[in-house]
Amino acid sequence: MIGDAWLNYRMRWKRRRLLLRIWRKRKQLKCVADKTSQIAPNAILAFSTVRNEMLRLPHFLEYYRKLGVAHFLFVDNASDDGTAEYLAAQPDVSVWVADASYKLSRFGMDWLGWLQWQFGHGHWCLTVDADELLVYPYCDSRDLHALTRHLDEQSIPAFGAVMLDMYPKGPTISASYKAGDDPISVIPWFDSHGYRHKRHAVFDNHWIQGGVRDRMFFSEQPDRAPTLNKTPLVKWHWRNVYVTSTHHMLPRRLNRVFDWPEQDLLTGALLHTKFLPDIGIRSSEELDRKQHFENSALYGQYYEQLMTGPDLWTDASVMYMGWQQLETLGLMSQGSWS
Amino acid sequence: MTFGVVMLVHAEFDRAEQVIRHWVGGGCPVVVHVDSNVDVDAYGGFARSLADLETVQFCQRFRCEWGMWGLVEATQAASEMMLRNFPEVSHVFLASGSCLPLRPVSELRAFLSNRPKTDFIESATTADVPWTVGGLDRERFTLRFPFSWKSRRKLFDRYVRLQQVLRVKRRIPAGLVPHMGSQWWCLTRHTLGAILNDPKRRTYDRYFRRVWIPDESYFQTLARLHAKRIQSRSLTLSKFDFQGKPHIFYNDHAEILRRSECFVARKIWPNAGLLYRVFPRQPDSQLTDAKPNTGKVDRIFGRALERRTRGRPGLYMQSRFPNVARANGITAVPFSVMQGFDCLFPNFEKWLSGQTGAQVHGHIYAKDKAHFAGDAPIFSGALSDSAVLRDYNAAGFLTNLVWNARDTHQCIMFGPDDTQSIRWLLAHDTNARVWVITGAWSIPLFLSGKPAGKVRAEAARLQRIEHKLLKVLRAPDAHARIQICTLADFLENPRAILQEVVDEIAGHKAKEVSTLPEMADLTGLAEFLQELKNQGMHPFLTGDILADAEKRPPPTSEPKSYVVGHK
Numbered sequence: 001m002i003g004d005a006w007l008n009y010r011m012r013w014k015r016r017r018l019l020l021r022i023w024r025k026r027k028q029l030k031c032v033a034d035k036t037s038q039i040a041p042n043a044i045l046a047f048s049t050v051r052n053e054m055l056r057l058p059h060f061l062e063y064y065r066k067l068g069v070a071h072f073l074f075v076d077n078a079s080d081d082g083t084a085e086y087l088a089a090q091p092d093v094s095v096w097v098a099d100a101s102y103k104l105s106r107f108g109m110d111w112l113g114w115l116q117w118q119f120g121h122g123h124w125c126l127t128v129d130a131d132e133l134l135v136y137p138y139c140d141s142r143d144l145h146a147l148t149r150h151l152d153e154q155s156i157p158a159f160g161a162v163m164l165d166m167y168p169k170g171p172t173i174s175a176s177y178k179a180g181d182d183p184i185s186v187i188p189w190f191d192s193h194g195y196r197h198k199r200h201a202v203f204d205n206h207w208i209q210g211g212v213r214d215r216m217f218f219s220e221q222p223d224r225a226p227t228l229n230k231t232p233l234v235k236w237h238w239r240n241v242y243v244t245s246t247h248h249m250l251p252r253r254l255n256r257v258f259d260w261p262e263q264d265l266l267t268g269a270l271l272h273t274k275f276l277p278d279i280g281i282r283s284s285e286e287l288d289r290k291q292h293f294e295n296s297a298l299y300g301q302y303y304e305q306l307m308t309g310p311d312l313w314t315d316a317s318v319m320y321m322g323w324q325q326l327e328t329l330g331l332m333s334q335g336s337w338s
Numbered sequence: 339m340t341f342g343v344v345m346l347v348h349a350e351f352d353r354a355e356q357v358i359r360h361w362v363g364g365g366c367p368v369v370v371h372v373d374s375n376v377d378v379d380a381y382g383g384f385a386r387s388l389a390d391l392e393t394v395q396f397c398q399r400f401r402c403e404w405g406m407w408g409l410v411e412a413t414q415a416a417s418e419m420m421l422r423n424f425p426e427v428s429h430v431f432l433a434s435g436s437c438l439p440l441r442p443v444s445e446l447r448a449f450l451s452n453r454p455k456t457d458f459i460e461s462a463t464t465a466d467v468p469w470t471v472g473g474l475d476r477e478r479f480t481l482r483f484p485f486s487w488k489s490r491r492k493l494f495d496r497y498v499r500l501q502q503v504l505r506v507k508r509r510i511p512a513g514l515v516p517h518m519g520s521q522w523w524c525l526t527r528h529t530l531g532a533i534l535n536d537p538k539r540r541t542y543d544r545y546f547r548r549v550w551i552p553d554e555s556y557f558q559t560l561a562r563l564h565a566k567r568i569q570s571r572s573l574t575l576s577k578f579d580f581q582g583k584p585h586i587f588y589n590d591h592a593e594i595l596r597r598s599e600c601f602v603a604r605k606i607w608p609n610a611g612l613l614y615r616v617f618p619r620q621p622d623s624q625l626t627d628a629k630p631n632t633g634k635v636d637r638i639f640g641r642a643l644e645r646r647t648r649g650r651p652g653l654y655m656q657s658r659f660p661n662v663a664r665a666n667g668i669t670a671v672p673f674s675v676m677q678g679f680d681c682l683f684p685n686f687e688k689w690l691s692g693q694t695g696a697q698v699h700g701h702i703y704a705k706d707k708a709h710f711a712g713d714a715p716i717f718s719g720a721l722s723d724s725a726v727l728r729d730y731n732a733a734g735f736l737t738n739l740v741w742n743a744r745d746t747h748q749c750i751m752f753g754p755d756d757t758q759s760i761r762w763l764l765a766h767d768t769n770a771r772v773w774v775i776t777g778a779w780s781i782p783l784f785l786s787g788k789p790a791g792k793v794r795a796e797a798a799r800l801q802r803i804e805h806k807l808l809k810v811l812r813a814p815d816a817h818a819r820i821q822i823c824t825l826a827d828f829l830e831n832p833r834a835i836l837q838e839v840v841d842e843i844a845g846h847k848a849k850e851v852s853t854l855p856e857m858a859d860l861t862g863l864a865e866f867l868q869e870l871k872n873q874g875m876h877p878f879l880t881g882d883i884l885a886d887a888e889k890r891p892p893p894t895s896e897p898k899s900y901v902v903g904h905k
Contacts (some may be wrong), residue, residue: 138588141588141590142588142590142607146586146588146607149586149607150586153583154583193738193741193742194721195738196730196734197731197734215722215727219722219724219726220726221726222727222730223730314716316716336579336585338585338639338641
């Protein structure tokens with residue numbers, strides 16, 4: 001009891017500290033295109049930090065527009081391939097640029113936090129990277145408005161999704177992909193099983209690790225393997241903050257995207273298109289920038305392996321066939337939504 | 339002769355207008371009630387959009403909040419207006435703005451005019467049918483509910499609790515038997531008129547004003563007083579989830595809605611353009627008399643309900659991470675764990691999979707790596723054989739393995755030299771079948787040919803570990819099917835025990851065991867064990883192995899009489 005209260009108290013202060021930090025870092029953002037006056041009261045907003053994503057953005061925008069995202073808010077972190085200009089030219093996109101350190105901004109979360117604080121309150125906010133495509137039960141016939149309305153009616157403020165690393169058959173750098181195509185048609189394979197689950201002691205959420213990166217690169221240090229649980233879709237309140245990427249949130253109740261003890265809650269999946277053919281170049285760049293996650297040194301070896309474009313495919317890999325398949329495999333659930 | 343529609347609207351006015359035009363186009367007058375929470379502009383716009391229709395009227399507005407009296411007041415006012423202003427109306431159909439007629443109005447009219455004296459209202463006594471969600475069924479009628487459940491939840495709960503503690507009970511007005519059912523009904527002019535003009539209506543209204551969710555009980559109860567013939571069902575198809583909230587129908591439900599042949603469905607997702615385009619369907623002479631059949635819809639939503647409340651046993655995922663001790667089955671399907679068999683029989687795995695068709699793995703918890711069947715490096719569903727990954731979450735590894743390959747029975751070999759952290763799971767999972775030959779670990783030590791003095795420490799270690807496992811397996815709360823026998827007992831009659839193993843795994847498909855697997859040569863085992871004892875290390879788990887055990891006629895001699903179907 002006392003331990004709980006103490007933890008709650010500490011977490012409240014941690015949240016306030018993060019909000020303060022977000023507020024202090026607001027000056028790092030420079031607005032390039034501000035179309036936020038378009039935002040209607042019930043609009044669904046998407047937030048994303050990007051860097052050199054010209055390969056993925058055309059499909060990304062098209063995909064989420066179709067799902068019902070009304071306005072995109074991007075932070076461009078020093079791209080040199082024309083990403084910022086491309087985004088600024090879109091009718092429904094507002095763009096800010098930030099040249100400061102990605103790592104010091106908590107991997108973009110400080111910047112996005114400031115945008116969410118200003119524009120997100122009262123909206124359903126989707127926070128995804130350019131290489132993440134959200135799928136959820138019935139996503140082929142029902143848009144995000146239907147989904148969020150259902151969540152509203154159940155008084156559920158956050159929607160959880162597991163990241164699935166998609167990869168091609170054969171070496172990762174040899175697949176061919178051009179901007180605007182559906183990336184899933186190029187890298188349709190994923191690991192259907194082999195995910196570990198734990199309860200996170202501090203954030204009270206479901207900590208999921210596993211999948212192909214765990215199998216290929218972290219078998220010696222499973223505790224360092226990438227975290228796969230995310231909470232990308234949240235009914236935003238100005239008090240909310242993301243802690244590390246979109247894995248953990250404060251207040252902690254937003255992390256309870258699973259039901260205790262044994263009921264199915266509606267969940268989705270994020271198809272992670274990291275392993276498109278540009279993975280080799282991106283990895284060497286990451287290696288130079290040393291901007292990734294708490295332990296850049298640890299990730300050195302990982303990026304070196306990725307640069308060689310290894311073949312991630314095995315007999316046990318599964319080809320993506322749609323949300324029904326993920327539901328049957330038990331990677332996501334339709335909960336009470338039918 | 340026609341029927342009239344009373345429609346309660348509070349949002350999505352475009353869709354409501356579209357549906358009102360359907361009703362009017364089919365020749366039905368409509369009385370609309372708009373929630374008084376709706377602002378003047380929206381109301382004005384909506385009223386203007388329908389101004390061209392003569393048989394659409396708007397009644398006095400009330401504040402409608404879920405579960406509160408306002409909904410009944412609104413229905414009463416609209417119904418009175420309908421009966422007063424449209425004398426040709428013989429039935430009144432209550433609908434909401436998110437109801438969508440699935441069949442042409444003419445078919446519903448034909449259906450009703452064939453049953454001129456029948457009231458369609460779902461109405462069940464609370465005494466007999468425990469339907470309600472949330473525990474308040476009888477108490478809905480005996481407590482007072484002045485506070486809104488939606489907006490003043492705390493106050494609502496406290497006031498209920500207070501009345502329960504004080505044992506306050508309201509008197510139900512004489513003559514009323516509380517009934518409940520779907521809010522959406524279709525009543526005859528006779529019954530509805532009798533309810534609205536009842537001389538005791540003021541008493542009833544005063545009573546129901548403080549009943550919880552009166553819109554599900556007011557008409558349902560009073561119809562029982564006045565109706566000539568009640569069909570206790572609603573003509574409106576609606577499904578509710580486990581919390582009592584209505585399911586919404588989307589475009590992908592078009593097919594099941596069409597096949598249901600119900601007259602009206604709710605709630606419809608306002609953006610479901612397809613549904614609003616294809617329904618109501620065109621009149622079809624073959625289907626004019628089709629009876630509503632909700633079997634398919636019930637099955638689909640029933641499955642969702644079941645899964646939402648029970649989960650899928652053995653599946654661990656982001657939306658389902660049960661408290662293991664309370665879960666309904668830790669793993670998904672039965673699986674077998676065998677300790678000691680492979681020490682005795684070098685080719686046991688191959689033999690067992692031949693006898694039963696099960697998938698037989700080696701020691702998947704071995705220290706070096708997970709030995710999957712056929713020594714595959716990766717098992718179904720990309721489960722890696724890395725020992726580090728496995729031990730990082732040993733129990734999760736097993737539940738994953740069983741879930742991934744749940745279409746075949748999985749057998750794994752286990753031993754005291756393996757990672758032991760799944761002990762607790764093995765003992766408590768009702769799906770686990772655990773077979774242990776205690777002391778079988780002594781056989782590899784014996785076969786290694788080393789003198790007893792050298793292997794003494796190792797033997798003591800293995801015995802200690804196995805003893806711990808046995809303690810867990812023998813605990814009173816161990817729910818797995820557990821069979822433990824000593825090495826000595828097993829050697830007495832291996833055939834009987836192996837037959838049991840095969841029966842258990844293969845179930846009704848099990849055959850009588852014909853050939854036994856080849857046993858390791860145990861000549862000299864008894865002396866070896868005696869030597870261990872002489873060194874001060876008593877291998878008490880092996881049982882008493884007689885010096886001549888290996889000399890006795892091989893136990894393959896007489897198959898025990900085997901009763902078919904003894905299970």
